[in-house]
Amino acid sequence: MATEVPTIQDVARVAGVSTATVSRALSNPERVSDSARRKVLEAVEKTGYVVNEAARNLRQQRANAIGVIAPDLSNPFFSSIIAGIEQIAGPNGFGVLVTESSMTGQGAFDHASLLASARVDGFVVLDGQMDLSRLRNRSKGLSQVPVVSACEYPEDSPAPSVTVDNAGGAEKAVRHLVDLGHTKIGHITGPRGNILTTTRLEGFRAALQSMGLPVHEDFILPGDFNLEAGKLAAEIWRTMEDRPTAMFCASDQQAFGFISQLSRQGFSVPEDVSVIGFDDIEVSGFFVPALTTISQPRLELGRMAARMLLDRINGQSHREGLHPQLDVTLVVRDSTAAPVAA
Amino acid sequence: MATEVPTIQDVARVAGVSTATVSRALSNPERVSDSARRKVLEAVEKTGYVVNEAARNLRQQRANAIGVIAPDLSNPFFSSIIAGIEQIAGPNGFGVLVTESSMTGQGAFDHASLLASARVDGFVVLDGQMDLSRLRNRSKGLSQVPVVSACEYPEDSPAPSVTVDNAGGAEKAVRHLVDLGHTKIGHITGPRGNILTTTRLEGFRAALQSMGLPVHEDFILPGDFNLEAGKLAAEIWRTMEDRPTAMFCASDQQAFGFISQLSRQGFSVPEDVSVIGFDDIEVSGFFVPALTTISQPRLELGRMAARMLLDRINGQSHREGLHPQLDVTLVVRDSTAAPVAA
DNA sequence: CAAAGCCCTGCAATCGATTACAACATCTAG
DNA sequence: CTAGATGTTGTAATCGATTGCAGGGCTTTG
Numbered sequence: 001m002a003t004e005v006p007t008i009q010d011v012a013r014v015a016g017v018s019t020a021t022v023s024r025a026l027s028n029p030e031r032v033s034d035s036a037r038r039k040v041l042e043a044v045e046k047t048g049y050v051v052n053e054a055a056r057n058l059r060q061q062r063a064n065a066i067g068v069i070a071p072d073l074s075n076p077f078f079s080s081i082i083a084g085i086e087q088i089a090g091p092n093g094f095g096v097l098v099t100e101s102s103m104t105g106q107g108a109f110d111h112a113s114l115l116a117s118a119r120v121d122g123f124v125v126l127d128g129q130m131d132l133s134r135l136r137n138r139s140k141g142l143s144q145v146p147v148v149s150a151c152e153y154p155e156d157s158p159a160p161s162v163t164v165d166n167a168g169g170a171e172k173a174v175r176h177l178v179d180l181g182h183t184k185i186g187h188i189t190g191p192r193g194n195i196l197t198t199t200r201l202e203g204f205r206a207a208l209q210s211m212g213l214p215v216h217e218d219f220i221l222p223g224d225f226n227l228e229a230g231k232l233a234a235e236i237w238r239t240m241e242d243r244p245t246a247m248f249c250a251s252d253q254q255a256f257g258f259i260s261q262l263s264r265q266g267f268s269v270p271e272d273v274s275v276i277g278f279d280d281i282e283v284s285g286f287f288v289p290a291l292t293t294i295s296q297p298r299l300e301l302g303r304m305a306a307r308m309l310l311d312r313i314n315g316q317s318h319r320e321g322l323h324p325q326l327d328v329t330l331v332v333r334d335s336t337a338a339p340v341a342a
Numbered sequence: 343m344a345t346e347v348p349t350i351q352d353v354a355r356v357a358g359v360s361t362a363t364v365s366r367a368l369s370n371p372e373r374v375s376d377s378a379r380r381k382v383l384e385a386v387e388k389t390g391y392v393v394n395e396a397a398r399n400l401r402q403q404r405a406n407a408i409g410v411i412a413p414d415l416s417n418p419f420f421s422s423i424i425a426g427i428e429q430i431a432g433p434n435g436f437g438v439l440v441t442e443s444s445m446t447g448q449g450a451f452d453h454a455s456l457l458a459s460a461r462v463d464g465f466v467v468l469d470g471q472m473d474l475s476r477l478r479n480r481s482k483g484l485s486q487v488p489v490v491s492a493c494e495y496p497e498d499s500p501a502p503s504v505t506v507d508n509a510g511g512a513e514k515a516v517r518h519l520v521d522l523g524h525t526k527i528g529h530i531t532g533p534r535g536n537i538l539t540t541t542r543l544e545g546f547r548a549a550l551q552s553m554g555l556p557v558h559e560d561f562i563l564p565g566d567f568n569l570e571a572g573k574l575a576a577e578i579w580r581t582m583e584d585r586p587t588a589m590f591c592a593s594d595q596q597a598f599g600f601i602s603q604l605s606r607q608g609f610s611v612p613e614d615v616s617v618i619g620f621d622d623i624e625v626s627g628f629f630v631p632a633l634t635t636i637s638q639p640r641l642e643l644g645r646m647a648a649r650m651l652l653d654r655i656n657g658q659s660h661r662e663g664l665h666p667q668l669d670v671t672l673v674v675r676d677s678t679a680a681p682v683a684a
Numbered sequence: 685c686a687a688a689g690c691c692c693t694g695c696a697a698t699c700g701a702t703t704a705c706a707a708c709a710t711c712t713a714g
Numbered sequence: 715c716t717a718g719a720t721g722t723t724g725t726a727a728t729c730g731a732t733t734g735c736a737g738g739g740c741t742t743t744g
Binding site: 685686687688689690691692693694695696697698699700701702703704705706707708709710711712713714 | 715716717718719720721722723724725726727728729730731732733734735736737738739740741742743744
């Protein structure tokens with residue numbers, strides 16, 4: 001029963017043709033005669049032949065796979081992007097190799113080289129913290145590999161990237177709150193040093209100013225994108241003497257943490273404070289209260305990144321420095337409302 | 343600048359040794375002399391050499407990679423398991439290839455063969471719906487590949503699997519509700535035909551009976567694991583004349599959908615109805631109200647599956663039919679309470 | 685001092701596919 | 715009828731690493 005795995009030689013023997021013909025019949029069907037093609041297909045069926053990717057990759061000098069370096073796989077935000085990458089890569093015959101960059105203390109280095117060389121034809125990097133230039137300088141082998149950053153991108157990277165309009169999203173959030181009548185608007189930021197953090201914060205500041213509102217530095221609370229950060233921020237908010245009546249959160253998860261902790265303390269949203277998030281992850285519409293947020297096209301982000309990477313792999317080199325920016329949209333739900341009169 | 347990728351030949355030339363020595367110096371350092379090893383390492387450094395995985399895989403007849411077939415990447419439940427797989431696979435020198443089985447109408451077939459042959463050394467299958475035996479019969483090539491099912495497993499599969507104690511979890515959930523004083527307990531099931539659905543449902547029934555409570559068939563609502571299903575179930579609950587005072591939901595997401603829709607309709611949890619979920623995904627502790635649920639060791643699930651698969655790949659064949667079952671725990675939070683007196 | 689054993693190294697075969705090239709058959713046009 | 719074009723096929727080189735085998739040098743032992 002446990003027979004050998006059939007090779008192209010076996011197929012050729014069964015079909016009564018050469019291996020060259022088998023190979024051609026499978027990859028360029030129009031280049032062989034009808035009769036040969038039929039014989040080959042029958043033989044493939046009979047033997048249960050599946051091409052050996054390692055041999056093909058070696059010969060063709062390409063892996064038919066792309067690597068994805070994600071900071072945190074269990075974050076639903078990233079997994080959606082990965083799903084988008086899959087949607088493009090799969091049908092194009094590319095496998096998707098996923099690694100979590102947080103895995104080693106060293107950063108993603110060992111994993112990157114694990115994936116390196118003939119293993120993948122390129123990378124999509126979802127981790128803005130990762131030092132791409134170091135990665136590329138690591139070895140000649142790696143420096144050849146095309147890279148596309150998605151979502152977060154290192155500021156100085158020459159690699160193409162696809163992002164969303166973070167500043168614009170922040171502005172839409174602020175405008176929504178202002179339209180509702182808020183004037184005391186706070187912000188919980190993302191983690192320090194993250195490009196998303198800074199662009200959203202800048203967008204927040206710029207929006208307030210353009211609407212003629214002052215920026216209270218006290219209303220800007222340092223945070224992170226996760227649930228815990230929102231909880232911590234809620235504790236700070238509670239202790240403030242002069243509280244903002246609305247908070248713009250850097251992520252939906254953060255907003256959940258914030259709301260959760262507040263309601264545990266007897267406050268309610270949006271009565272005591274309006275909350276708006278960023279991301280529009282799936283559960284946001286089902287939170288209590290349903291979360292008003294800035295919706296990112298996460299799947300499209302992944303799809304576009306994959307498309308760009310595949311193009312580069314296939315030699316249609318976009319000029320370096322291509323940085324498309326996708327639009328975000330405001331989704332109004334139940335966590336924002338007009339402020340109650342003081 | 344855009345030089346060729348260095349090969350082992352280049353390293354050998356620079357180091358002044360044969361390729362055999364380079365290969366040995368890198369994979370069996372103790373088998374070469376100190377001086378040779380030093381020369382090789384220097385040459386590697388100088389050239390920036392990275393091994394070509396395709397060539398190695400071809401020669402060694404192994405891919406140093408495992409495939410994961412998941413039903414839905416954007417579901418945080420699965421991505422946690424994948425993270426666990428990664429944690430074991432990575433340090434052992436294995437890459438992780440992820441595919442979404444929902445991707446093709448045909449099921450995961452094309453993807454499976456995409457991954458097949460020398461591309462991966464084995465699979466972890468997270469999709470219980472997938473017809474494993476068909477997959478294995480597809481070709482001789484595939485039938486050789488070791489497979490481990492995790493979480494969901496096809497009932498008749500001979501493949502080893504790692505699961506959690508779903509029936510036990512259901513029982514813990516019911517017991518908790520009974521302890522609180524509930525007697526009218528309902529259940530929203532998972533999707534039809536899913537093994538998790540049936541074991542949890544059976545566990546639910548068995549638990550009620552063992553505690554001397556009747557099973558109201560009307561209180562068992564058909565559902566799915568997602569948010570929408572919970573919302574639908576809430577609509578049914580609302581219209582019931584004799585309503586259960588507590589609901590055991592087949593997943594946390596479902597519970598969120600249920601609670602969300604109820605509160606939108608002016609009901610509140612746990613005052614009007616207690617709700618308990620299953621999974622304990624990250625956000626559950628931050629929901630409003632924080633969700634009482636059955637916690638699954640998701641990371642450990644992935645880690646164990648990866649360990650079992652790696653063992654099989656390395657020839658330490660567990661006897662076929664090994665099916666470890668991990669324990670689940672009850673996590674009491676705020677979505678359950680004693681029923682209000684009628 | 686010779687035989688046996690060990691360590692280290694290099695030669696060359698090998699993994700399984702793809703593909704350049706050449707050979708051959710068949711067809712077309714002059 | 716023949717030169718040339720066209721279409722189909724097979725031969726064999728090739729991708730880059732690993733590894734069985736054999737040989738050379740050195741040490742140990744009788």
